[in-house]
Amino acid sequence: MRADTVRDLCLADRRATAADALAGGGAGAVEAIVRELTDASSPVDWRHVAPVLRRIGATAFEPLVRALVEAGGEEARERVGAAFMRLGEESLDRYTAALSHPAPLVRRQAVRGIRYCDEPGPSALHALLPLLGDADEEVAVTARDVLMDRGPGLGEGLARSLREIRREGPGRARARALSVLAAVGGEPALSAEDLAAVERLIRVKALDECPVALWACWNHWIAVPGGDRDGIMETLGLTGPRPVTFALGNDIVDSDAHDAGAGGVEALTRVFVTPELDGWTFVLGAWCDPCSEERSEEVLRLCTRLSARYGKAQAYYYGAQGDGSAWLVAERGTVLRRYCETGEGEDELLTLGEPLPFERARRAELGLNPEWDPAQESDEDEEDWRTAAFDLAPELARALGVSPLDIGPDTRARGTGVVALTPYGVARSVPTGAYRV
Template structure:
């Protein structure tokens, strides 16, 4: 059997489409019998294409693989336990784990939180909300968040931007609803910010911000927290946005493709840039500051490396529906 499975796994990368499909169907038909032989192909030393093919197989197996994966977690073999845990979470979320594994993961997160400083929020692209750090409870209430759980920054960013961050479910009335998962960062100090507020948190969640409109959410958040910002970096479309809301209303915004690009009166930090612009910069700053990172740096906080002395507390994962806890979301997360 192991030799036959090795051959079938090799056939997953065959040039012939029929050979590939036959190999995949045969491996899926083995069901739980093939779990022990397939797990080693997920190890880091394996070629990326092989790992991807075998992960796809496990996704097709779905719930059928869960009982055997749980057995491996309890009884071994030991060299398969780590990948069995990862696949359990990939296929069924933390809900697929037994109580011992759930406690072990929570304990690992607590240990990692003690040593995670300094942290880094990736800055290549993205969109995020920013709100005053001392208004966390207000932000949670304004956005209707539930099941807050402490997480490391690397875990939170992955959950909100790479893993499944939305899922559909049937509510108590049998209607289809969508729940989202978001990450709230630790508290970051920014003493360069020109306003009175120096400590800020970011909220990340691609599906949440895209589907529920980050601009609207900034207004809702500012109505409860006095001020909130929404930022967008979209290098693929060469687009940027920054948006400042206070007490439920937009006061200033910029969008690369908005018409007009600026809305509202220039803010104090923009006035400084406009007045200090030299001959080469005069056109760039004629109407205000068109750069999202510059705006965020002067207004609140932007992604990137955060100094340990400017970082306080830890991040939180949260969901947007009381009936859908974080444990329902599928996908193993780095800790």
């Protein structure tokens, strides 16, 4: 098989003809493809050849294994490996057999091959368990990550095997088995001994930890003055508080915010309630979102109640990846302002109250009319304001009190933070996951 035929895969007008020729070329075609993958000067990469190798089928597997072992440089190994791990479900049994290959690179790429199968099935995932204690650290970590990603839903059988590793070893697999257990089954999957050990670790770390900035890709929080954590939780209807470190609380709400971004209602099941920080208590989590369709009206009602009890209450959303801002400010039982600028078509329908002094001042800085009327704004002025408002939530929070995004070692802290269940969490199971303590 000529190299030109493989290189024709790079050309849109020749790709289909070349693919058909190679797919029918058997071992000779595989040999030609491997030569191109191991040639750093070749324009061919895995995107061009993976569909063809899948069509060739079983004949492609062993030549790719040999190429992984024999490839002369890192770039060549990466190119071959990328194609090897995308051979698809037809190679699942071969991937599973390759988990015991003497070369760590082959074992690692076989694990990744299982990950890329749409439906690897319980037997293939169970075959990864011995690799949690693999002598090669990268192989072991890759096996852990695949099990954490693909293991949820496998049920008690996988959890039972992981608990056995926790009890019986090998020792180098125990820590990774715990991470997988937490990811696939959550707290209910942990043994009583493991659960007690985690709780003990949290208590020890919380004794002398310093506050850290509470930061996620999507940040949602309610801010209330003072340190009446229990009273705030009572007003919000939060239950089941469990002590957490700052790292653990932040990791949980960050993970849940990603689920919320994907539309998952399960992301609304819990929140992180901080200690009193520079005179404010924060409730963080997607459940606190003042502008989502699911939560906006309830958050408005809750902030109104909180402000009647504590004088003030504020709710914010800030998308740190350029996803906009929203704020809700209530005082003494009255909502003063709600405003959203997230790029969504219904943002303007959530606007309540008159612009805050901070908003007026920012508009003046931009050379815009502080007393603006959106109906009379020029398109250019409206765009200038929207661009500025997209990132305004943290600044507004700072101006009206404290932003949890600014917390640091110098922040005055009093009390202990907890993760608590929302009413959603009482009615549903909370998401599983392995988090930093």
